[in-house]
Amino acid sequence: MKPGGCGYQPHTSVGGPFTYRTTRLPDPVITVDQGINITAYSSMVPADSSLASQGLFFGGYQLVILRTLYYAEHVVDPDCLKQRQGDACVTLLREQLRAQNQSSAVTPASAGAARHMHASKAALVGTAVAAFVLVVLAVTVAAVLVLHYRRKRLEQAAAAGGSNKGSHGDASHATSASSRDLEAGMRQDGDKPSPAEAEAAPKSTASSEVLEDVGCAATGPCTGGTCAPSLSARRPDGPPLDPVMTQAGPAHQLKCHASLGDAKSTPTAPVTTAVDDPPTSDTRVLIITSLSTSSGSPPTGIAYIAPEAEGDDQDPSASAFTGQSSDVYEELSQLSSELRASVGDVAIELQRVIGSGTFGTVYKGTWQGLPVAVKTVLFSANAENRRRALQEAALCKSINHPNVIATYASDLQSIGDDSTPVQGDTPRAGVVIKSTSTVVLAWRLFIVQEFADGGPLRGLYGNRAIWPRPGVAVLPAVVSIVLGIARALAHLHSKRIVHGDLNPNNVLLKRDRREASGFAVKVGDFGLSVLLPEHCTHLSNMRQGTMFYICPSVAVMGRVGPEADVFSLGVMMWELYYGVCAGLWTEAGPCYCPEFPNFPPSCPAAFRNTALGCLQRRPQFRPTAAVVEEVLSILLQDLGPPTGMPVVL
């Protein structure tokens, strides 16, 4: 704990900052002051600190999510690491896994057999449960009969011995004792629970709820950050809405995209708002009446928020708006008029929905003749979402950099208030959050931003103009994109802002002919960003990010600092080199592409080593974003302008 009790723990940087020799070399050398040369780090870094020990090196580590718990499977054998270099152990492990995979390859026949086996298992379990229930019933009936018989006999004995003065005392004693037994027996049978027992049942339910909450509590108190298991790991899926860059990519890119597409139905997905679950009696209901028509048709989007204690981190707005219908135009015009009133009385025309993320819906619009993106975030008072949304707005406004999405205006509106009738009335601005007894104040935040017409970076992957063949990239284009991201990060970090959720969905593109790729990079979505206090190098207890891009030390230890962004950048450097996603959602769960994080020998050393440096397991061994920026700007100059065809959308 740091002085001031803020709960943040700055990490101890063992070696101090990276230094970079700014000599114009085709193969720049990056060093850290422990003397580790990361141009050859894979063979020089001590084996136990290589990426191998986190399973990353062999490209197959699987992050398994159990609520807030992450763990890596298939890590390299530590005994092997004592004897050999990390690379050698990784190769060994990879071979072992390949052999295992081959022997357990799933054929249709084996899949059928597996299904059959699964069904047989289920039948067996069902039979066992039924048998158990029958046995319990039989024992209960037998016990009741025995007790009944004993009571009868005692009554008979008492009646028969009424004249026998000598045995009377014993008999009455026996009777009362037997009555006690009988009572006890009856209560054991559960025929007549005592008031205390009656109370016990809800208590046991409550305790199971408490157990379920332990995942959140075990992460420690939320120290200015989040403690949101359901939102902590985001999936990078959700296709870009703009139908750009749809050309077929290389074979394994297609596989990658297909897998990501399939991911929507993968049961291991982290849970977000459960829209389809019916609201229970103690569940607050969010009714989106703004989506209803004037003719009074029912709301088109209904979502529910879990009770305060566990549901504050779940923002229903994203799902609430997903049910688009013909009413959407009415909704857009209503939002437009509300915005006109709030943004300097200058008309904003909303034209369409671009998409919706975890925290809200994004619209395409026009404001003062400029194309704009309008982000809306709905949240209730006192919710963690409120802090996040307001922080996002404040951060966005405070950042002014060509590689960060510009924020033109933001506005917070309260919608619904304590005087709003609970039932049946149209709330002031269309939305009210109701509970069984109270009306909770709700808010809507508008953020008017520069519109990125190239869509998210993820939509660019596989574009033939940049990746003409599998494994072949137009390097100047790729490097210019990475450079744009690195510049944005270097700027953010210089202002002590950690983006916290860097991934190809949050890196947007804007057409710009001056750039080698044809796009200017615009980093956006500051919903999970944090501002580091002066004396802190990172924040603790913040397990948040997006699967495949989240830094292991964030996922495992909840430690968020600038290095976490650099790790995510490393993953994206690999993706940009190959033009495919690094992560795959397979039937077995999420895992990295088998090639990750290797680069072919043809890859320029500066690019390869920088990417691998960003992926270093130890945060202090990663280069800073400023170093990455410097290395890549030199590389870009050395590469010269691209010679291929321009990127066509």
Ligand SMILES: Nc1ncnc2c1ncn2[C@@H]1O[C@H](COP(=O)(O)OP(=O)(O)OP(=O)(O)O)[C@@H](O)[C@H]1O
């Ligand atoms: N300024 C913008 N210009 C163009 N499109 C945008 C802009 N901001 C967001 N979008 C698009 O709107 C959609 C939703 O964005 P949002 O940032 O809300 O969610 P996300 O990043 O997809 O998911 P999450 O919030 O869960 O990280 C995405 O497809 C994104 O590319």
